[in-house]
Amino acid sequence: MMTLEQLGQRHSVRSFSPEPLPDSILRSLKAEITDINTHEAGMHFQLVVNDDSAFRGFRKSYGFFSNPRNYIAAVVDKSYPCTLRKAGYFAEQLVMKSVELGLGTCFVGGTFDAASVPVQIRADWKILFVVLLGYAEKDKKRAMDRIITKIIHRKEPDWKAFYVDKGISLDEALIKQPALETALKALLTAPSALNKRPVRLTLDSDNKIVAFLPESAKDREIDLGIAIWNLEAAVGDVLRFPHDECEETYQPAEHQ
Ligand SMILES: Cc1cc2nc3c(=O)[nH]c(=O)nc-3n(C[C@H](O)[C@H](O)[C@H](O)COP(=O)(O)O)c2cc1C
Incomplete structure (x- = not known):
């Protein structure tokens, strides 16, 4: 941890x-x-x-x-x-x-x-x-x-913005799963291509934290893997993440 x-x-x-x-x-x-x-x-x-x-x-x-x-x-x-x-x-x-x-x-x-x-x-x-x-x-x-760092880190986002309500509101989720706040903050420490931070978290009915890529960012599997490592390091097994289930297509190694 x-x-x-x-x-x-x-x-x-x-x-x-x-x-x-x-x-x-x-x-x-x-x-x-x-x-x-x-x-x-x-x-x-x-x-x-x-x-x-x-x-x-x-x-x-x-x-x-x-x-x-x-x-x-x-x-x-x-x-x-x-x-x-x-x-x-x-x-x-x-x-x-x-x-x-x-x-x-x-x-x-x-x-x-x-x-x-x-x-x-x-x-x-x-x-x-x-x-x-x-x-x-x-x-x-x-x-x-310095210029690259400045362009990329225009503004540190609010950790709350990375939660997606799939039936449980953020306020309710933070009570049901207190580790969620740490997980959302850990997500912000993960590097991502062009600092796009595509990964989102939600809470499932067993109060486990689930990390996923939204429809608009399904090709960001590398960023998802990076984020999962940080999340596991921060909150351990309250995270539910199926390591062996993924839909992935190969992206050419372009400018990321
Ligand atoms: C998959 C991936 C590809 C990246 N490619 C580049 C790159 O080509 N050039 C570069 O300067 N930074 C690259 N980065 C670094 C990101 O820009 C950086 O992680 C992000 O801006 C967050 O900044 P931080 O790592 O200082 O927290 C890449 C990061 C990831 C995860």
């Missing part, structure tokens, strides 16, 4: 120091990645160290990163079900592990050259996104980094 404060420690970092990652950190990350790949069908996360070739062509876009040299590639075998959601979920686990190890992170959906990512890809495997890792460049927070 994690507190809201721990979850809130993560913020996207887009400027990294050139300092190489120490072996002890690389070992911890590799161990966590191997554990996920061994136990979770269809997951083939791979760590790329000291190689920026996938980012060389994207200097002037949304993905304007400084020193993007270390990252985890979210490689999945798309012949397995629910791989978008699972990749989001386990990537967020790796992100929070990285934060615990003192690293800054940033999910990158489209602004990298998938053909230049030096990882093993077999038939049916696909790189869904990558997660940049590294020490945040603290002193020289670049102008571009």
Whole structure:
């Protein structure tokens, strides 16, 4: 379990120091990645160290990163079900592990050259996104980094807006399930593509919190998986979430 404060420690970092990652950190990350790949069908996360070739062509876009040299590639075998959601979920686990190890992170959906990512890809495997890792460049927070953060974080939304009344009003739901407030606040700590925050929560008749994507955002399965990890970390088993039921279609890795 994690507190809201721990979850809130993560913020996207887009400027990294050139300092190489120490072996002890690389070992911890590799161990966590191997554990996920061994136990979770269809997951083939791979760590790329000291190689920026996938980012060389994207200097002037949304993905304007400084020193993007270390990252985890979210490689999945798309012949397995629910791989978008699972990749989001386990990537967020790796992100929070990285934060615990003192690293800054940033999910990158489209602004990298998938053909230049030096990882093993077999038939049916696909790189869904990558997660940049590294020490945040603290002193020289670049102008571009500040601008992106400002555009994306125009206003922190109200946690109450993420509840959907499906027969139980928010006021009633907060009495029936006191962990709902923490869950709604935990949702706000989860990263999402373009900060669109598509995931919503509701309460079912057993007072379990249910996370879902509304009709207008059915393709945001990666964001749903990420949010579920944060929700489980914050409220544990009062969350009802069927990990193995999903409707998903593959989205090309475009600008996310
Ligand atoms: C699936 C996914 C793809 C993303 N792609 C990019 C990207 O291409 N470039 C970028 O700068 N940030 C990207 N982000 C980071 C989001 O913009 C960021 O998480 C969001 O604005 C919330 O900010 P925070 O992470 O600081 O809380 C992505 C996030 C997710 C979850």
